[in-house]
Amino acid sequence: MNSYDSIIIGGGISGLLSALVLSKSGKKVLLLERNRNLGNNCNSYSVDGYQVDTGPHAITQLQDGGPLRYLMENYFDYLPAFVDYGDYFIRDEDGLKEVPTTLKGYLTMDILPRKDRLIIAQSLTKMLLSWQFGTDISNISVYQCLPWNTLSPDTKEFMDTFSYFLSGKSAKETSVQRMFVGGGFIEEDIEKDVTHENNEHQYIDKFKKMSYVSRLLNNNKVNYNQYYPRNGLKAILDAILYSLPENVEIKTDTAVENIITVNSTAKGVVTKEGSYFADTIIYSGFAKDLPKYTTDLPASYISDLSRIKQSKALTIWLGLDEEFEEFNYVGGEVWFKNKPFWAMPISNYNKNFAPGGKKLVGFMFSIDGNNSFESEKLDAYNTILRVYPGINNYIDMVHYQMTIPEKASVAINGFIAETVTPIKNLYLVGTDVDDRSMGITRAAYSVVKLITVLKKERIIDS
Numbered sequence: 001m002n003s004y005d006s007i008i009i010g011g012g013i014s015g016l017l018s019a020l021v022l023s024k025s026g027k028k029v030l031l032l033e034r035n036r037n038l039g040n041n042c043n044s045y046s047v048d049g050y051q052v053d054t055g056p057h058a059i060t061q062l063q064d065g066g067p068l069r070y071l072m073e074n075y076f077d078y079l080p081a082f083v084d085y086g087d088y089f090i091r092d093e094d095g096l097k098e099v100p101t102t103l104k105g106y107l108t109m110d111i112l113p114r115k116d117r118l119i120i121a122q123s124l125t126k127m128l129l130s131w132q133f134g135t136d137i138s139n140i141s142v143y144q145c146l147p148w149n150t151l152s153p154d155t156k157e158f159m160d161t162f163s164y165f166l167s168g169k170s171a172k173e174t175s176v177q178r179m180f181v182g183g184g185f186i187e188e189d190i191e192k193d194v195t196h197e198n199n200e201h202q203y204i205d206k207f208k209k210m211s212y213v214s215r216l217l218n219n220n221k222v223n224y225n226q227y228y229p230r231n232g233l234k235a236i237l238d239a240i241l242y243s244l245p246e247n248v249e250i251k252t253d254t255a256v257e258n259i260i261t262v263n264s265t266a267k268g269v270v271t272k273e274g275s276y277f278a279d280t281i282i283y284s285g286f287a288k289d290l291p292k293y294t295t296d297l298p299a300s301y302i303s304d305l306s307r308i309k310q311s312k313a314l315t316i317w318l319g320l321d322e323e324f325e326e327f328n329y330v331g332g333e334v335w336f337k338n339k340p341f342w343a344m345p346i347s348n349y350n351k352n353f354a355p356g357g358k359k360l361v362g363f364m365f366s367i368d369g370n371n372s373f374e375s376e377k378l379d380a381y382n383t384i385l386r387v388y389p390g391i392n393n394y395i396d397m398v399h400y401q402m403t404i405p406e407k408a409s410v411a412i413n414g415f416i417a418e419t420v421t422p423i424k425n426l427y428l429v430g431t432d433v434d435d436r437s438m439g440i441t442r443a444a445y446s447v448v449k450l451i452t453v454l455k456k457e458r459i460i461d462s
């Protein structure tokens with residue numbers, strides 16, 4: 001009775017997509033989630049009449065060949081509706097300025113000193129060229145690639161903020177390669193995963209042409225290719241849940257405490273209410289926590305997992321009276337000076353997210369793990385009051401979320417795990433198992449990689 005073909009540990013989007021793939025491939029699946037609700041970082045819920053998401057989200061790479069698109073087209077019973085993300089803005093004391101989408105626009109934007117803009121363009125172009133000629137730039141940081149000490153304080157903060165959004169870490173820990181290929185601004189695809197072609201050079205060439213920074217440096221117009229699910233993040237979760245066939249059993253409020261192994265082969269899991277057994281176990285929690293669940297991992301693997309770096313995010317959702325006019329656009333804005341944040345007025349995608357006469361805006365801050373939650377909340381809230389003078393007269397609702405957006409930052413000297421683990425029949429999925437793009441797209445990449453491995457190992461049919 002407690003025997004399944006596959007057990008999935010964790011019911012966030014990676015675990016649910018894995019359950020969908022395996023069940024639609026005919027497997028009897030058990031999914032165990034320790035929380036009361038499914039979805040974790042990919043969900044929406046109600047607060048005082050507003051529908052907030054688990055953090056502001058832009059969904060990347062929904063073009064043909066993008067990993068989420070591939071999974072939706074092949075495994076979903078219906079497709080959630082997505083709308084264009086809109087425009088990106090930078091805010092400073094003078095108001096909103098559109099993020100440049102051409103080199104000319106970049107060179108003439110007045111947010112950073114002209115001298116710094118030229119230095120950045122020159123340094124990055126040099127780096128891009130040496131990469132094109134084969135230099136490994138994966139360990140050269142954005143900080144190292146620029147004459148950091150000559151830059152103005154504003155420019156340093158700008159580069160740090162940009163780095164954070166691309167990798168989850170500062171310019172010192174973000175590789176310049178990530179700046180060229182990362183952040184979901186690129187139209188990479190799953191061609192390599194699906195065709196098993198390993199033509200790294202050709203693949204990288206494609207990357208170089210497509211990233212935001214490299215497009216800009218190559219003087220091509222940038223197209224963000226980002227979207228938002230019209231009915232909120234929950235729409236993606238709902239589409240997966242609707243598509244799950246009957247051969248998937250889900251138990252929430254059920255934490256896996258141990259992974260049972262025999263001769264370094266995974267056989268099942270232990271929970272408070274009993275043990276469950278399966279031929280294949282997929283783990284979608286933090287890879288760095290894996291040693292807590294089994295003593296069967298080699299020391300070298302445990303040491304690699306301990307190198308996984310993470311960062312924390314604080315989101316403040318504000319319900320505002322509609323008369324407050326600072327957020328009358330579709331897209332997102334970045335404040336990069338003194339306590340940077342990314343803001344997204346999500347009720348501009350769908351009026352139903354806020355009660356009549358109100359709007360809903362999410363502000364996401366990166367968090368210093370050494371400070372208390374209370375002091376971070378206060379600091380972030382005061383930053384909003386400082387950046388938008390008078391906003392306090394329009395606030396109708398405040399809601400805080402503290403989260404780890406991605407299980408692994410794509411940082412220099414960080415570690416990204418593989419699908420296959422040293423324990424036979426135990427596989428990993430999630431944002432610490434792939435370094436492409438970010439968030440939900442990265443989670444989808446990890447599931448596409450899982451499909452490839454399971455097909456190769458003849459666990460599911462090709």
Ligand SMILES: Cc1cc2nc3c(=O)[nH]c(=O)nc-3n(C[C@H](O)[C@H](O)[C@H](O)COP(=O)(O)OP(=O)(O)OC[C@H]3O[C@@H](n4cnc5c(N)ncnc54)[C@H](O)[C@@H]3O)c2cc1C
Pocket residue numbers: 009010011012013014015032033034035039040041042054055056057058059060254255256257284285286313314315364403404405406407429430431438439440441442443
């Ligand atoms: C503020 C914020 C902003 C973001 N912005 C974006 C964005 O703009 N674009 C984008 O694409 N993505 C974004 N993301 C990231 C995206 O939401 C996540 O990367 C994605 O939802 C992670 O999915 P996951 O399934 O890999 O992990 P999780 O959501 O962490 O799910 C893992 C699940 O496993 C469960 N679990 C762990 N251990 C156990 C156990 N022992 N037993 C049972 N269950 C267990 C956990 O409870 C959890 O439910 C953002 C996230 C946040 C928080």
